Amino acid sequence: MPSTVKYASMAYTRYDAQQTLPAKFERILRSGGLGARVKDKSVAIKIHAGGNLNYSTVPPLFLRIAADFVREAGGRPFFCDHYLHWRNPERRGYTEEALGAPVLEICGYLGKYYYEKPVQLHSFRHCDVAGLINDVDFLIDFSHVKGHGCCGYGGACKNIAMGCVTDRTRGEIHSLEGGITWDGSKCTHCGACLGACNHFANGFDAEGKYEYNMHHCTLCQHCIKVCPTGALTLSESNYSRFQQGMALCTKTVLDTFGPGNVYYINLLTQITALCDCWGMTTPSLVPDLGLLASDDIVAIEQASLDLIKFEDLIPAGVPQGMELGASGHLFERLHGKDPYLQVQYLQEQGLGSREYTLEAAE
Numbered sequence: 001m002p003s004t005v006k007y008a009s010m011a012y013t014r015y016d017a018q019q020t021l022p023a024k025f026e027r028i029l030r031s032g033g034l035g036a037r038v039k040d041k042s043v044a045i046k047i048h049a050g051g052n053l054n055y056s057t058v059p060p061l062f063l064r065i066a067a068d069f070v071r072e073a074g075g076r077p078f079f080c081d082h083y084l085h086w087r088n089p090e091r092r093g094y095t096e097e098a099l100g101a102p103v104l105e106i107c108g109y110l111g112k113y114y115y116e117k118p119v120q121l122h123s124f125r126h127c128d129v130a131g132l133i134n135d136v137d138f139l140i141d142f143s144h145v146k147g148h149g150c151c152g153y154g155g156a157c158k159n160i161a162m163g164c165v166t167d168r169t170r171g172e173i174h175s176l177e178g179g180i181t182w183d184g185s186k187c188t189h190c191g192a193c194l195g196a197c198n199h200f201a202n203g204f205d206a207e208g209k210y211e212y213n214m215h216h217c218t219l220c221q222h223c224i225k226v227c228p229t230g231a232l233t234l235s236e237s238n239y240s241r242f243q244q245g246m247a248l249c250t251k252t253v254l255d256t257f258g259p260g261n262v263y264y265i266n267l268l269t270q271i272t273a274l275c276d277c278w279g280m281t282t283p284s285l286v287p288d289l290g291l292l293a294s295d296d297i298v299a300i301e302q303a304s305l306d307l308i309k310f311e312d313l314i315p316a317g318v319p320q321g322m323e324l325g326a327s328g329h330l331f332e333r334l335h336g337k338d339p340y341l342q343v344q345y346l347q348e349q350g351l352g353s354r355e356y357t358l359e360a361a362e
Contacts, residue, residue: 003299035073041137052279056270060093128166153339186231193223247345285317298352
């Protein structure tokens with residue numbers, strides 16, 4: 001049987017607050033028995049806090065609605081993400097006062113609160129599940145949908161596989177693609193790569209040679225993406241292996257929860273080319289689409305991608321001068337990677353079905 005994905009669209013017929021997206025979202029939460037499932041449980045609402053000049057993360061209003069709903073249903077909500085202590089989430093309204101629940105470091109302030117789960121996929125061996133995720137009763141995976149340079153697409157899977165684990169795990173998953181190669185003959189020492197690193201992992205030695213510290217580096221490839229001369233490249237480019245790692249990590253994290261104790265929400269507004277971890281917001285690629293919710297991570301990811309169509313492209317969302325690919329999903333034309341491959345691997349991990357029906361929010 002196809003999985004159900006609830007859909008609150010941006011469409012409205014009259015000037016009425018009850019026809020807007022936040023009101024539809026609240027009605028989705030109150031339908032389908034979610035309240036009974038979170039009653040008397042600790043509930044982690046996993047978000048992406050963004051950073052720097054990013055303003056396209058999930059608006060605080062939606063998060064406040066989610067927290068109020070959980071509390072009114074008898075649950076104990078809190079929000080969580082990693083690196084909160086230097087991302088300045090308060091600049092985007094992510095405070096306990098605004099959201100109505102604590103905003104907590106997912107692996108603790110020092111990043112050492114986690115549970116190691118063994119996995120085996122080439123060089124990916126350690127899935128370090130964040131302590132707050134491992135110990136909580138219920139997970140609401142609240143994701144902002146956008147493009148992603150490494151996996152083509154960032155949604156519910158990315159929010160878990162990259163957001164509910166440690167730097168070591170992120171690095172091992174990214175390393176499935178390969179390492180970083182520096183060509184000194186092309187390097188102008190402009191420093192763009194240094195400013196793009198969120199982990200302070202790279203630099204130039206006394207002789208001017210580029211180096212990166214694998215203890216800190218997660219191979220997110222921000223440095224590669226911004227290098228204006230092509231001096232930095234991947235030593236290998238194994239996109240499919242990276243997608244497999246994302247799916248395996250997601251399954252390992254979700255295996256810490258009992259049946260029915262995970263719920264997925266994907267917000268499809270301000271859909272931009274890059275992940276929110278870049279610390280900036282570029283123009284939207286397509287018009288705002290709305291919000292999806294489901295018990296099935298595979299179905300909600302499939303539905304999210306299906307709603308984002310190349311035919312609806314807003315040209316301003318693509319960097320000037322960039323030539324898009326000639327075929328495939330919009331994200332594939334933009335990043336050269338098929339975003340549906342991620343969904344395929346999630347299904348192969350037994351996490352859900354790509355077959356779904358959209359149920360419109362009333």
